[in-house]
Amino acid sequence: MPASRGRGQSAGLTRAQIIEAAGDIVADAGAGALSMRTLATRLDVTPNALYAHVDSKDDVIDGVLDNVLGEVRRASPQAADPIAALERIMTSTYAVLVGHRDLVPSFLSRQGSRGPNALALGDIMNHLLGRIGAEDVDAARRVLVVHAIGSAAFATTGSEGRLAVSERVARQHFDLGLRWLLAGIVETAAKNETGGVTDR
Amino acid sequence: MPASRGRGQSAGLTRAQIIEAAGDIVADAGAGALSMRTLATRLDVTPNALYAHVDSKDDVIDGVLDNVLGEVRRASPQAADPIAALERIMTSTYAVLVGHRDLVPSFLSRQGSRGPNALALGDIMNHLLGRIGAEDVDAARRVLVVHAIGSAAFATTGSEGRLAVSERVARQHFDLGLRWLLAGIVETAAKNETGGVTDR
């Protein structure tokens, strides 16, 4: 019920404000509770008013996803040990995603968000992978991202399924896979080290 | 419009029949087109009639997912080369999932289906991983499954996103990651080979 406003009166809505409110709903009541209507109610406007600032519900979700990615602890591209820096970025990404469980399916179906935070993270990863000497930077980055998001999707204190596994064990599995992948990337890079361009 | 039937007349509905029809809808018109109402229409019954045979829409989706998993080419647990057999199983899983793109998000959010086909596949993987001497069979299996499903989720001829990549390249990335993971599993197994139990 948009309560107190007359017909042409601005509610002072902003795209950023809408997306933040959407994030709050997801945090408070789960992703299933997010609808254009619950969102409108929280902002004290009618549902259709939102469409002056966002394109669609998917647009809203994209914004929420990128905000979440903003919580990832970003390592510096100039970190002394690029492999350790990559390990930290991916581990932080995993932790953030596990902290926002019911957003993870959206993450995968929308291919991990294309917002500014996702792009910044991707750039840092590219730079670190370049310093390691990765043969195919795009491939390495994608495999790492798939592992982080996929692992988060599988890390559920899974109600009924018997494969369900504790958060601690899921985290161990993630760590193990991450080490295997980084080792593979490094090894592939080492093979190609026939005087190619490196960082120092 | 359930056309020609009187009030208590059986339509001869079966759970298997319902799930098959649901799979047909997804194949014909995409996952977005599947609703209890479109499903009922296709089966020429009213929507609520379905609830005598299935618990919910999620129940239907679980059935569809497991049917899809039935298409995976199963390697024999006794295959001469267990590593190659694992590689074949994962590659076939990836291919099947890419062939059912819009089901993949459901796959991840429902943790890969718990039906008979999923269980059978998991058993074969466990046996092969045991023969390789994997240190932690559960971890290895989960990491491989996450890689296959996650890679499939990211393999889209992605409309607008700039990260979108051709099906060929996505497949190359999957292959690369799979090799890294299998190498890691084998290497971890080799380290622990201090006279433990093996297959021969």
Next chain:
DNA sequence: ACCTGAACACCGTTCAAGT
């Protein structure tokens, strides 16, 4: 047991106003 009729409590989105 297995179905229909009717309803409940929702959705996302659009279109024509009003200021």
Next chain:
DNA sequence: ACCTGAACACCGTTCAAGT
């Protein structure tokens, strides 16, 4: 430009019948 009112075309699920 930014909002409201009203509507369109849907959802999943339940409950009370009928045979």
